[in-house]
Amino acid sequence: MFLEMLALPFNVKDKIEPEFFSYPSKSMEASVEAVERIINYKFRNKKLLEEALTHSSYTDSASYQRLEFIGDAALGCALSNYVFLAYPSLDPGQLSLIRAANISTEKLARVAVRVGLYQYVRHNAAALDDKVREFALAVQEEGDSVLYGGSVKAPKFLADIVESVAAAIYVDCNFDLQVLWVIFRGLLEPIVTHEALQQQPQPVTLLYELCQKDGKHVDIKHWRKGSKNIASVYVGGKFIASGSSDEKEIGKIECCKGSLAEAVI
Amino acid sequence: MFLEMLALPFNVKDKIEPEFFSYPSKSMEASVEAVERIINYKFRNKKLLEEALTHSSYTDSASYQRLEFIGDAALGCALSNYVFLAYPSLDPGQLSLIRAANISTEKLARVAVRVGLYQYVRHNAAALDDKVREFALAVQEEGDSVLYGGSVKAPKFLADIVESVAAAIYVDCNFDLQVLWVIFRGLLEPIVTHEALQQQPQPVTLLYELCQKDGKHVDIKHWRKGSKNIASVYVGGKFIASGSSDEKEIGKIECCKGSLAEAVI
Structure with a gap:
């Protein structure tokens, strides 16, 4: 239940080594295994994760675009549940701000960088590598306090991967939002709080x-x-x-x- | 499960008499009972439905604004699940259009008119009555084929009530989106289809x-x-x-x- 999940202690940050600049050529099987380790979830249907890790420039297989559509809605709803329960006295405008700060392109792209998802995405668009490298280098320089974007604008593509991986989990567990939240919340840590936003309003x-x-x-x-x-x-x-x-x-x-x-x- | 719900036959339209122009002064207890009959769901916590039926102009009790926040996200996610499963070969742009058509202000305000929710909302804003009356009269004149709004723009307030009632159900059933969908889908009938949108693109x-x-x-x-x-x-x-x-x-x-x-x- 969502109420019990408010204080979940899991934090991915400590256990993942970012290997952002190696971009090795990996088999999809190895990529699926690696991402399963990152998110700490074993897929029943591994094809879903393969789809989530396929950019539209890689034309041999279905890309993550449909999954991203549903991942965006599922994360939006999961975060709505979370802020609704965590902040019983805040008005909807304040709840919207906290939700947005936790699922913005800037936030999700930083998640992708921190856990090293990018290296497992298959694509045929060389320009993506340069954009991601520039952004990842900028993120390495910044502290945890960057809530709204730093010196380099986050590539939307990186946030899309996070949404599509979330969707792959969501569909794999039969559209159970609470299971998704248990698995995915750790990736979003540190969750941006109302207090943090008040100190640094956008x-x-x-x-x-x-x-x-x-x-x-x-x-x-x-x-x-x-x-x-x-x-x-x-x-x-x-x-x-x-x-x-x-x-x-x-x-x-x-x-x-x-x-x-x-x-x- | 969502897959099994795609062909749910329930249609509220046949069983509700719209009493849109009576606006009687009702007790909240009677209103709760009436709305429970409309949506065919008995609340464990009736306070949730009371909150969903309270406009912000009625200052003695908590208004539906927080519920509307979560209802918007929950209906968005439920519809995303639905279109994702119902249309496995459509791209995200097409899925977005079908989703939007089924949860737009224009659509939800028509739901509120059709099932007669407005008369059970407590408020102290006389201007709402006039707006709702004008819209309801215009809706009575139009056919089922109006997908994007007719001669009178839908008052957002009417769509808000539908979202907040959806949220009351969603919270009452412990944030179970699939339970919400089983209960709420009938209210949204007829669901706008891809085919209908192709015939009448916005x-x-x-x-x-x-x-x-x-x-x-x-x-x-x-x-x-x-x-x-x-x-x-x-x-x-x-x-x-x-x-x-x-x-x-x-x-x-x-x-x-x-x-x-x-x-x-």
């Missing part, structure tokens, strides 16, 4: 949340001026604030910070 | 789906010109097409149709 999310509560539409427009990326926030069609940076995402965060300051005033 | 959704596949950003801008609402589609920052109508939503649909025609060319 300006973009906060702005959307606040405006959604008031039924107002947020629109963020981007353009370039020389080498700068400029972002402007419009709420209900009205200009609120701008921010700029060499990095598009950072410009966006800056303009949202500005808008929040306006809103407080 | 231009706005289709456009977003197509552009998402190509990694392109869609932006729809609205403005008024006299009595007309004009909508324009920009894809990747580039203007594609415009549409106009007295109704903002219809203008949006028209400009998306135009954009799809451009995309086909």
Whole structure:
């Protein structure tokens, strides 16, 4: 039952050696065994895990895209259950923020890096290797306190693998969300808490949340001026604030910070 | 198990008399009993259903907002399971469309109207009555073939009630999604099928789906010109097409149709 799982002590971090930069050519059988060890779960139907470890560029077999679809929904629901039970006095806006922080692309891609899933994915897209290498190196430099993305944007592909592996477990155990949570929770550790978010709130999310509560539409427009990326926030069609940076995402965060300051005033 | 549920014959439509315009003052006990009959489920913890039937304007008791949060996730996951199993050869984009059509605000608000849930909700916001009455009258005029909204936009509040009642069942049965699906599927009948969507594709959704596949950003801008609402589609920052109508939503649909025609060319 979910209530009993709130304090699950399992933490994958201690027992996995990241071998992120070796990318050896592995047989699928060996990959399945290795991933089973990582997630501490033996598949009844190993084809599901094979599918979860197959990128769409590898055209000889079914790719993980359908599994990713269901993994996204299953993790979303599992995290909803978790935050609903763990925080009985928080409102839905706060619950949404905690849930989002634990299943965001930034978070799940870091899970993929930490447990070393990438090396077991078969694909024929060389560009993926470079993107993953750049991101993994950046993650190695950062601390546990990075909740919303660091210097290199997380490749969505890495989060997709985590979702598809979750889906493979979920389908293998007959769509039992509670079994999935028992197996998968450890991979998500450390779970981002309400307290952590309060210490480090995400300006973009906060702005959307606040405006959604008031039924107002947020629109963020981007353009370039020389080498700068400029972002402007419009709420209900009205200009609120701008921010700029060499990095598009950072410009966006800056303009949202500005808008929040306006809103407080 | 989900596989066995694909052909569940239960259909609520035949057995419920809509009493949408009476809004009698009911005791919560009587409301709980009536809704239990509608959904054909007896609650172990009736407080959950009471919470699901309490709008935030009724400030004496906890409102349904937290339940709605978890109901949204649970219905999303239940529908994901369903379409994943029912359509083994469809890609995730197609699965997303079928799922969305079955849990959209437009769909769930129609469920609330059809089974007559609104009259059992306690609230202190008189404006809700007018909105619901206008929508319910419009729904009575339309046929089963309306998949994407008719002449009156669905009040989100009505969909929220359906989600919160789903959540009350889900929490009452210890977060068992399969139990929820057995009980709730009948309320969602007729389930929108892939075939129905192909006959009546939603231009706005289709456009977003197509552009998402190509990694392109869609932006729809609205403005008024006299009595007309004009909508324009920009894809990747580039203007594609415009549409106009007295109704903002219809203008949006028209400009998306135009954009799809451009995309086909």
